[in-house]
Amino acid sequence: MPILTDAQAQLLRDEKTYLTELHTTLSELKSPPADLGTLREALVRLDELFMIVVVGEFNSGKSALVNALLGARVLPEGVTPTTTRLTLVKYGDIVHETIGADNIAILTFPLDFLRELNIVDTPGTNAVIRRHEELTRDFIPRSDLVLFVTSADRPFTESERQFLEHIREWGKKIVLIINKRDILENEAAQAQVRTFVEENARHLLGLAPELFVVSAKYDVVDGKLTDGMSALNGYVLSWLDEAARLRVKFASPLGVADQILKRAETNWENERETLKVDLETGETVEGEVNVYAQEVQDEMAPRLAEVDNLLLRLEARGMDFFDQHIRLTKIADLARSDRFRAMFEKQVLAGVPEEIEKRTRAVVEWLVEKDMRHWQQVLSYLQRRRRGAADQLVGEVTTSIDLRRQALLNSTTEAAQGVIASYDAEKESREIGAHVETAVTQTALVEAGAVGLGTIITTAISATAVDVSGVLLAGVIAILGLFIIPYKRQQAKERFKAKIQDLRERLMNVLRAQFTSEADRALTRLREGVAPYLRFVRAEKERLARSEQQLATARKNLAALQGRVAREFS
Numbered sequence: 317m318p319i320l321t322d323a324q325a326q327l328l329r330d331e332k333t334y335l336t337e338l339h340t341t342l343s344e345l346k347s348p349p350a351d352l353g354t355l356r357e358a359l360v361r362l363d364e365l366f367m368i369v370v371v372g373e374f375n376s377g378k379s380a381l382v383n384a385l386l387g388a389r390v391l392p393e394g395v396t397p398t399t400t401r402l403t404l405v406k407y408g409d410i411v412h413e414t415i416g417a418d419n420i421a422i423l424t425f426p427l428d429f430l431r432e433l434n435i436v437d438t439p440g441t442n443a444v445i446r447r448h449e450e451l452t453r454d455f456i457p458r459s460d461l462v463l464f465v466t467s468a469d470r471p472f473t474e475s476e477r478q479f480l481e482h483i484r485e486w487g488k489k490i491v492l493i494i495n496k497r498d499i500l501e502n503e504a505a506q507a508q509v510r511t512f513v514e515e516n517a518r519h520l521l522g523l524a525p526e527l528f529v530v531s532a533k534y535d536v537v538d539g540k541l542t543d544g545m546s547a548l549n550g551y552v553l554s555w556l557d558e559a560a561r562l563r564v565k566f567a568s569p570l571g572v573a574d575q576i577l578k579r580a581e582t583n584w585e586n587e588r589e590t591l592k593v594d595l596e597t598g599e600t601v602e603g604e605v606n607v608y609a610q611e612v613q614d615e616m617a618p619r620l621a622e623v624d625n626l627l628l629r630l631e632a633r634g635m636d637f638f639d640q641h642i643r644l645t646k647i648a649d650l651a652r653s654d655r656f657r658a659m660f661e662k663q664v665l666a667g668v669p670e671e672i673e674k675r676t677r678a679v680v681e682w683l684v685e686k687d688m689r690h691w692q693q694v695l696s697y698l699q700r701r702r703r704g705a706a707d708q709l710v711g712e713v714t715t716s717i718d719l720r721r722q723a724l725l726n727s728t729t730e731a732a733q734g735v736i737a738s739y740d741a742e743k744e745s746r747e748i749g750a751h752v753e754t755a756v757t758q759t760a761l762v763e764a765g766a767v768g769l770g771t772i773i774t775t776a777i778s779a780t781a782v783d784v785s786g787v788l789l790a791g792v793i794a795i796l797g798l799f800i801i802p803y804k805r806q807q808a809k810e811r812f813k814a815k816i817q818d819l820r821e822r823l824m825n826v827l828r829a830q831f832t833s834e835a836d837r838a839l840t841r842l843r844e845g846v847a848p849y850l851r852f853v854r855a856e857k858e859r860l861a862r863s864e865q866q867l868a869t870a871r872k873n874l875a876a877l878q879g880r881v882a883r884e885f886s
């Protein structure tokens with residue numbers, strides 16, 4: 317680095333700080349190691365010499381061109397793909413080649429301008445040896461200025477267009493060189509090629525880059541450069557001007573930062589798209605669970621009401637029975653309580669315990685069926701998401717997040733599948749039914765199979781017991797008809813009503829409590845089943861919100877630095 321002004325020194329420090337911070341941010345955001353490496357190199361490059369990198373398809377004459385600039389044929393030239401490794405030419409008192417880090421050849425050469433500029437010869441692109449192109453491609457971010465050499469006999473090929481695009485993405489300064497001018501027959505042909513290359517380059521790069529038409533082989537006369545090569549040499553030497561060099565030197569790492577940041581932004585956008593699908597699935601699954609909870613809540617009451625109605629009808633039948641049978645005309649029946657009891661059981665009670673059991677069982681089955689159905693729904697959502705996520709894994713760069721998502725979807729769907737596969741509705745109903753039964757028993761409502769009805773009958777009947785013989789003997793039938801029987805009837809009805817009321821309350825309470833706890837259990841199981849995936853989705857959402865912030869800050873700071881560089885070297 318040449319001597320810097322205070323402002324430039326500050327700018328340099330800020331730029332280094334920025335690149336370091338960006339590196340930290342992007343490694344947090346899991347940018348690919350290659351990108352992070354490139355960023356680190358950009359930082360190191362700030363302290364290195366200005367680097368001119370010569371690129372182009374194999375056989376276009378890159379090595380010949382560097383040789384011409386050096387004024388000596390130190391680099392091998394050849395018609396087949398010749399240059400196999402990156403060769404950095406730098407100043408040295410003697411011509412000497414060593415192999416440095418990254419398998420890059422370091423060639424020292426005693427030429428003054430090399431004290432300020434390094435020149436790099438690269439393996440050609442579009443050669444059968446694809447590794448050559450890769451080496452050169454990966455080196456582009458490290459360059460400050462790119463000399464793009466195309467051969468006059470095949471100017472601007474498709475592969476050259478692609479490669480040029482790659483260089484442009486890194487924000488590098490590009491100079492175009494049409495080599496082997498001598499191959500073209502006349503000036504008209506030269507002009508034609510020049511126009512063709514210029515137009516294509518303008519189209520691709522947005523502006524026409526500087527362009528030289530040279531003959532690396534023949535623009536050397538008596539050891540002196542002529543024509544195009546002489547002009548190109550002048551151009552290279554013009555970079556000895558410090559201001560020009562500094563401008564590119566300062567801007568170059570920011571171009572690299574811009575490109576790597578762009579990749580991270582694109583990656584973020586892709587992740588957000590994926591998250592969108594996860595969020596949708598998460599919402600649908602959560603919605604399904606809530607629908608389940610709501611449905612159970614809504615449908616429970618009418619279903620229990622059906623059980624309750626049985627008791628209400630029983631009450632009504634009982635009232636009727638007492639009205640019809642506690643009468644003077646039925647005094648004979650009344651006198652025989654065992655017969656009265658049998659009639660009551662037949663006309664009022666018949667089938668009620670079985671009905672209650674049947675209805676309760678229906679509630680159990682409803683609950684079990686509902687549970688099953690919601691598991692199946694949840695499973696189908698998860699499966700759909702799993703298929704989508706699996707498709708995404710194919711062919712693309714897989715991140716740890718992708719793998720984690722897939723693992724979670726796998727385990728969650730497997731858990732759901734497991735629940736469904738092992739779902740024995742009958743067994744489930746039996747178990748819940750047993751729970752319900754136990755609960756009902758524990759409230760002492762069941763008595764010899766009948767739901768507390770025995771007690772009811774006993775209390776109701778005993779109220780009707782009439783000491784008929786004594787009354788008859790007293791010969792006061794009128795009193796019996798007018799007062800005692802209606803009183804007994806009233807008493808029986810009231811007691812029966814009270815008993816039924818009590819029974820209804822207790823039965824409803826215990827059934828409601830039992831079914832609610834069964835439903836809660838099923839709901840908890842469903843919630844717990846999908847919880848890991850939902851937690852993942854929430855965590856992803858938070859992570860992406862944080863990275864969005866970090867990327868925005870990095871982007872803003874980059875723009876500020878680029879502005880400062882532009883102003884400083886305007």
Ligand SMILES: Nc1nc2c(ncn2[C@@H]2O[C@H](COP(=O)(O)OP(=O)(O)OP(=O)(O)O)[C@@H](O)[C@H]2O)c(=O)[nH]1
Nearest residue numbers: 374375376377378379380393394397398399440532
């Ligand atoms: N006619 C003509 N031939 C040239 C010119 N420049 C280079 N050549 C020849 O083109 C062939 C390729 O030259 P190189 O310098 O090896 O080409 P390169 O671009 O370095 O090729 P790779 O290292 O394989 O990528 C050699 O035979 C050179 O002699 C030129 O200006 N005119």
Ligand SMILES: [Mg+2]
Nearest residue numbers: 378379398399
């Ligand atoms: Mg070469």
